[in-house]
Amino acid sequence: MITRRKFNVGLLTTAFLSGLAPKVLYANSREDWDNLPIPPVQKNESTKKGYVKYTINVQKGFTEFFEGVRVPTLGYNGNILGPTLRAKKGDIVEIVVNNKLDEETTVHWHGIIVPGEMDGGPHQRILPGKQWTAKFIVDQQAATVWYHPHGIGTTASQVYWGLGGLFILDDEVSENLNIPNEYGIDDIPIIIQDKRFLNDGRLVYLTSMRDIMFGMLGNTVLVNGAIEPKKTVPRGIVRFRLLNASNARSYLLKFDKQIPIFLIATDGGFIEKPIEINKIFLSPGERIEILADFSSINEGDIVSLEDGNYKFLKFKIGKKGKNYEIPPRLANFNKITKDESFKTRDFVLSGLGHMVNINGKQFDINRIDEIVEIGTTEIWRVSANMGMHRMMINNNGRNYVIHNFHAHGVLFQVLSRNGKPPALHERGWKDTIALRDGDTVELIMKFKKKGIFMYHCHILEHEDNGMMGQFLVKEDKSKGDLV
Template structure:
């Protein structure tokens, strides 16, 4: 009875306060009736996209910053050594109003770490903040001691030095803090960066590959800047309930950016680096584009889309063809129709004339390989969010797995529970230490652009998603909602993988 009363109060507060409630917009999961297969929503196969009103193009346009590639300090071609420094900084996002920020090796965000499959990697992570932090390699398959979860705190003035071998295929991953109860604030202030893996197969494909020219990283985040230009990470009721969503969209740390792109095909490595916002990306002229990669690597073949839904922490590699544009013509990347990044086409043509029809081989899923099926039920909103009815406890291990076992994880969004499981929020579910293949959404096959490796899976209210994975790395790991305010509130659990 107490739970029902609390849930009812939550709904009432959201309605009175004008907060958005994410209603489930699809029937039949990701099957043929999925919104988007006829030109509407496309991408996650689930979830409504409801966000606060955003007003982006209100200032001077600026060139898009391209994150630098972090220098490899080891000349050995099979080894890679890097140094990352978490530090405070200042950025002038609004003219004349410097913003206090966090960054890696700079004022805001961090450099791109780029490695090859098979590399032996060593990364020295020094904390020059005046508070503890961690650094999690999101999507990287490493042992728990190197994963950088909340158990791997880095105290001020100390250095953490994880070492591991890259044993997964080419992919666009990322890194960010994962300190208990502080992840949302640290990411919001600027601690995030891309982690790119190359391999022999991807290098042999005829894909755009000139970094910063026709292979461009896009870290998309929404921010709330107060009247003094500061990041307003002061959580109100709606922020606690829904996750913090700002009214200004940034790309690579810039507001109102433009980027020059060559005629021809251009590759964009797109990360939703926001704390909570779900984006619906499209081009302003409704031009189609192709998705070639998901969270954990390339798809088997390019998938033609008119728009793409990405929840917090999801990545997508996209190809946009600018070959029909005249020099100086522009088109914009939009979120639900709102433009926030302008592409300016130059006269020079670069890259392949045609996309490869086949990209990589992804193994066929055999459910009989699974030794176990585990159920994860996400429920609630705000401070009452849970997984399987429990909130995060650092002293409790929620699940115990065996090394090298293949398991099916059944992830359900219980919505508002007794108030109706089709009401509530969509939750992006993230599992550490492995990559998943989605088996089905409510019994229907995933859409074509979700048939690749995934580490973050958006689940709509009332929806059940089944995914399969093999756990080849031992240690302690996390699973959680990747709405960072929900994670910080306790929508997270721990699992171990042991021999």
């Protein structure tokens, strides 16, 4: 995947190293349209009905982000990022992973609820030159999920240098709704990442103490591996599957023109009915699906997606697209109520940099932190408390996402944030949730798969520095097999 931009030597100064570069930096770049890379859909190697087989090679490559500057990157079956994998509810999925790197890796299916041994966490190490096969049944509703490395101490760098890909799960509901579903045409994957480039166009990682403290923030936003790309979209309703695959940055996105936007899915899939929103919030690891209605925009006009006033993705409105509607209903949503909970556990995320911890502990692969009984429902009360570090984060602003919380092997619903009902975009199925300093969220979840799973901060430098714990979902033999 070659994603060229002409580089304006000298315009990028260190003043922008911790903030995002304003768009004027690239004002003189080539104005190619339709240079948004669309990750190819991986071909199913199996012809058996209901059986999906993929082979993923984890490999080294090069990417030319700026014309004439080739930088080393990592990719799945390519130079950067990876193909989009697809499977349907009920499918048996077999994925063969070949590690062609010089270091070990793992592949975690973020948002897919599989038994612990297939989860691709730190226990499923793939040594250099070795192979690992994951096999699982898709046992959940349609959703936009993703896959990425999850080794001990290597997740952040491997994701930063390019490893990550989308995984789209379908079901009867997603296939029968009259919403855009032409991949890459009106159903568009948007993988958002920020990276730090030097004046000469080189990509760099971890260059200051701040990167260790708060996680790596870049100075340039990439979409699907390309810098500030552009795409023509049909004049009508377009579906966007947004994934924040950044190491540490959260985004508050909006379009720069007034158009109706409807939230249709959160991390774990469809919500009950579309909700009109005007901003899209995503912390690292989170996904959101939206329908944007461009029919009021004239053909040829440009609408940008922006964070603050940094327009990092531009859409040119093309010819009228297919006739879609904003459906009045999307899917069944069974709310889990508080009284179903069997137990409440507390998780306090504290510290920065090398001091990050959960409940005062740092990750130890030989220690199980929590034991849960399969089939039970629990409330996990998760909070971020900076304590003595509070002074350091004050200049990041009150809404700064200092940590977030991702649990493997389970989807949850948010009961409350700071005692109040959660925001609209947090009322669906979730697997990752943002936390500001002082926030407390109550998450309710039912454990359906057995094995050892991780819970951690998805600011990847924090995860690698030990902001992670393990829970074991155990079968209660007296109650029979629920898996």
